[in-house]
Amino acid sequence: MEKDNKKPKAILPKGFKDNIQEFIDLRNTVTETIRAVCQKFGFTELETSSIEYTDVLGKFLPDKDKPSGGVFSFQDDDDQWLSLRYDLTAPLARFVAQNYQDLVKPFKRFQSGIVWRNEKAGPGRYREFLQFDADVVGVQSTYIDAELCIMVSDIFKSLDLNFDQFQIKYSNREIWDNLFKELKITKQQEPLVLRAIDKKDRVGEEGIRNLLQKGRKDQSGDFMEGVGLDGSQTEQIINFIGNNNQSNQQLEEFKEYLSNYKNYPIKFDPSIVRGLDYYTGMVFEAELLLNVKNKKGEDVIFGSVAGGGRYDKLISRFGKEDVPAxxxxxxxxxxxxxxxxxxxxxxxxxxxxxxxxxxxxQLSEYLKMADELRVSGIACEVSYGSKNLAKQLKYCDRKKANIVVIAGDSEIKDGVVSIKDLAAGKELSKKITEREEWKDSKAGQFEVKRKEFVSAIKNILDNQ
Structure with a gap:
């Protein structure tokens, strides 16, 4: 048998990305800000499993060969289908059902976690991404739905967004249920209609009209099947999403809460439906009104960055009575x-x-210095590569190090070390024009006694 010498290509699948330190730091900064605001509203943290039984996720079920599109799934050794979570809500519903008797209710939890979608990848559309969820289980009143919208507004404010840079729009699934009965929309057509309406911001009114009837072709050339409604049904739906004078008991209660926050950018919009099937009442969506550049350099409105709603029947799938959530x-x-x-x-x-x-x-001495710095809470590494100082300084520059400690045999013998403040050195170098002047200056570099080097470094870092 011939050996297969074909080497794998070092590439990622479409829709996935690697994250380097800078992005991870940004992500941690944002999530810590969100966590802090959630805690101020009485939420506690929970971590659920990344993998669930496929039927637990609820929206996607296996067909005869494999689970249908939307989730990444595989069969366990007992032939049961397992899936990577596609959101954080379905796993929460399972957790609540499993631990219902032990939970203090209302149960308010927040969670940050990676989710996966087995969907078509595109520009800015990933199949693996981080979500941050905040949920409340056990409160029937829509005051709590309104409070979630206020909390998200406070999160955006904490991230230095102004009220004119974002808005939160809300609606209610029950007003849609009443419309479906009036128009004699079938149960099979209902979710298809809602998913078509959910695409309003991307496809516009004419795009919705096409999706509600025969279908439409997107920019990539893919054709999306239409719902199959007639012209009259379609036009009544189009008129419905433009009518902002609708209400019901849930909406009135929601508005009563918001009346205490009249300056917050939160408004009613009947076209907000959310695409997932498990929503039962209030639904809401937060969008940024910022002008940003797309990959072509064109100015576009950024759009939605958050969304959610009420799912009072999701937990009852596990044999419980309806639980407000x-x-x-x-x-x-x-x-x-x-x-x-x-x-x-x-x-x-x-x-x-x-x-x-x-x-x-001098390795032992270098390691002692490193240990002293780490004990003092200062991140430190010893260079083990080239002995060439210029190459080591180039590495430090690329690594964005703050300080370099230089100690050869003569310095260690004399009980001193040289400290090079890289930030100060860069500033001094800008003012030096002659090569000899630069060599004589040793920009940003000075000598200290070995026993005082930690305090000298602390002083530099405190002033950078």
Whole structure:
């Protein structure tokens, strides 16, 4: 048998990405801000499993060969289908049903976690991304739905967004249920209609009209089947989403809460339906009104970064009675992209000290210095590569180190070390025009006694 010498290509599948330190720091900054606001509203943290039984997720069920599209699934050794979670709500419903008797209700939880969608990838549309959810289980009143919208507004404010830079729109699934009865829309057609309406911001009114009837072809050339409604049904739905004078008991209660926050950018919009099938009452969506650049350099409105609603029947799937529940999800990675483009997001990385490796026989001394710095809470690494100082300094520059400690045989013998403040050195170098002047200055570099080097480094970092 011939050996297969074909080497794998070092590439990622479509819709996935690697995240480097800078992005991870930004992500952590945003999630910590969101966590802090959630805790102020009485939420506690929960982590659910990344993998669930496929039927637990509810929206997608296996066909004769494999689960249908939308989730990443595989069969366990007992032939049961398992899936990576596609959101954080379905796993929460399972957790509540499993632990219902032990939970203090209302149960208010927040969670940050990666979710996966086995869908067509596209520009800015990933199949793996971070979500942040806040949910409340056990409150029937839509006051709590309104409070979630206020909390999300406060989260955006904490991220330095102004009220004119975002808005939260809300509606109610029950007014749609009444419309479906009036228009004699079948149960099979209902979710298809809602998914068509959910695409309003992307396809416009004419696009919705096509989706409700025969279907439409998107920009990639793919054809999406229509719902098959007649012209009269379609036009009544189009008129419905333009009528902002609708109400019911849930909406009135929701508005009563919001009357205490009249300056908040929260408004009714009947076209907000949310695409998932499990919503039963109030639904809401937060969008950024920021102008951002797309990949073609064109100015576009950024759009939705959060959404959610009430799902009072999701937990009852597990044999429980209906349990009132509501929640909202924030697309953290999308939010970061928008904040970066507006220069509203920056991270102060932890300072780093590098100890240059000048002599092979001084390794023990270098390690002692590194240990002293780490004990003092200062990140430090010893350079183990080239003994060439210029190459080591180039590494420090690329690593964005703050300080380099330089100690050869003569310095260690004399009980001193050289400290190079890289930030100060860069500023001084800008003012030096002659090569000899630069060599004589040793820009940003000075000598201290070995026993005082930790306090000297602390002083530099405190003033950077």
């Amino acid at each position: 509501t929640g909202i999800s924030i697309g953290v990675d999308r939010l970061i992209v928008a904040l970066q483009q507006q220069n509203l997001l920056s991270v102060n990385s932890s300072p780093l000290v590098v100890i240059a490796n000048m002599e092979n026989n």
